[in-house]
Amino acid sequence: MPMTTAVLRTLALVGAVAGVLGLATTAHAAGETVTPPNQNWSWEGPFGTYDRAAAQRGFLVYKQVCSSCHSMEQLDYRHLTGIGFSEAEVSALAAGFLVVDGPDENGDMFRRPALPSDGFTNPYENEQMARLANNGSLPPDLSVIAKAREYGADYLYALLIGYEDPPEGVELRAGMHYNRYFSGGQIAMPSMIVDGGVEYIDGTEPFVNQQAWDVTTFMMWAAEPHMDRRKEMGVMVIGFLAVFAVLMWLVKRRVWSDTH
Ligand code: HEC
Structure with missing residues (x-):
């Protein structure tokens, strides 16, 4: 009976598709990672370039919020002229960081304000210290993170603004925070950006979304200057x-x- 076979086959196919869809929904509910929404970035397309004002504000966000945990080892302060800071501004910005130098004539290491020729300072002396301060997790270097992660800037932006209460049934491990854009849904980094957390000198309102957008622009520039x-x-x-x-x-x- 070919007719019945065909009907049975169709039914089996519909069943399989429904099954897969059902599985997908359950996986999502259990805290599976979610694809970040696609954003319109200034640098996209053949003629797109970096929004330098955003990248400059993004550096300020990095400096005031992220640099206490994340290094950006591939950057020197002098590279910041690439996003439109003048040499004088770069000198002033660098001087806001302390780098370890030495030894002096007594053989001691000492700290001094950074120069434009110095590399970005590292907040921790070594990986062990970094883990100790972060509940065992390592804050990764952010120099090329925008290129290292799938969905690049879209992912970083979604991650930074994507903190929320865990859905029902998701048990957070100690010291973890719920963020459905992070692989596995639990991240050791707390939500770090708050409305008005930084002061922008160009008059832009420092809302959470704005800061996340700006620091993402900055990380993208850093990864592909x-x-x-x-x-x-x-x-x-x-x-x-x-x-x-x-x-x-x-x-x-x-x-x-x-x-x-
Ligand atoms: C208090 C320390 C701390 C601060 C401040 C902080 N982070 Fe993190 N960050 C972490 C830790 C710890 C991890 C590792 C998370 C993990 O592996 O669960 C992390 C991970 C990340 C990651 C990697 C996510 C991935 O896919 O692996 C990015 C990107 C990131 N942070 C960006 C930022 C940005 C941008 C800022 C500033 C707005 C910032 N962080 C501020 C501690 C911090």
Whole structure:
């Protein structure tokens, strides 16, 4: 009876699909990681560039909030001219951090204000200290985190604003916080950004979303500082090729103008 077989097959297929969908919903309820919403970032697209004002504000957020736990080892303070800070501003910003230097003539290490040529300071002397201060978890270096994580900036932004109460049935481990964008749903980093937690000098309102947006822009720039220049080069090359193509077409017309 081919007809019945076909019906049975269809029913089995529908059953399987329903089963998979059912599983997916249960997994979600149990605190499975969620795909972050897609955001419109200034640097996206072939002509997109970094929003420098946002990146500058983002550095301030990093400085005032994140730098107490996270290093950014691949950055020197002088690199900050890349997001539009002047050299004088960079000197002043660097001087707000203390770096270990030495030894002095007595053989002692000492702390001094950082110079533009210094690397970003590390909040902890070593990994053990970092873990000790963070309930056993290690705050990762943020230099290239925007490139290292799937969904990049979309993920970082969603993570930073994604703290909420755990859904029913989810038992938080000691010292953990619920965030459905973090793999497994439980993260050792508390929600660190609060409304008005930093003061912006350009008049932008420091809402949580704004700070998260700005610091994400900053982390993206840190992970790929030369993207703007690369895109500029691309546009120049395309422009050059276009002009060159027109010239060659004119030359060709000229050369063949007597031939009919
Ligand atoms: C009090 C210390 C502390 C502060 C301040 C802090 N973090 Fe974290 N952060 C952590 C710890 C600890 C982890 C590791 C979490 C884990 O593995 O569960 C972490 C992890 C992260 C991660 C990695 C998430 C992943 O996918 O692995 C990012 C990104 C991050 N923090 C960004 C920030 C930003 C941006 C700020 C500033 C707005 C900030 N953090 C402030 C402690 C901190």
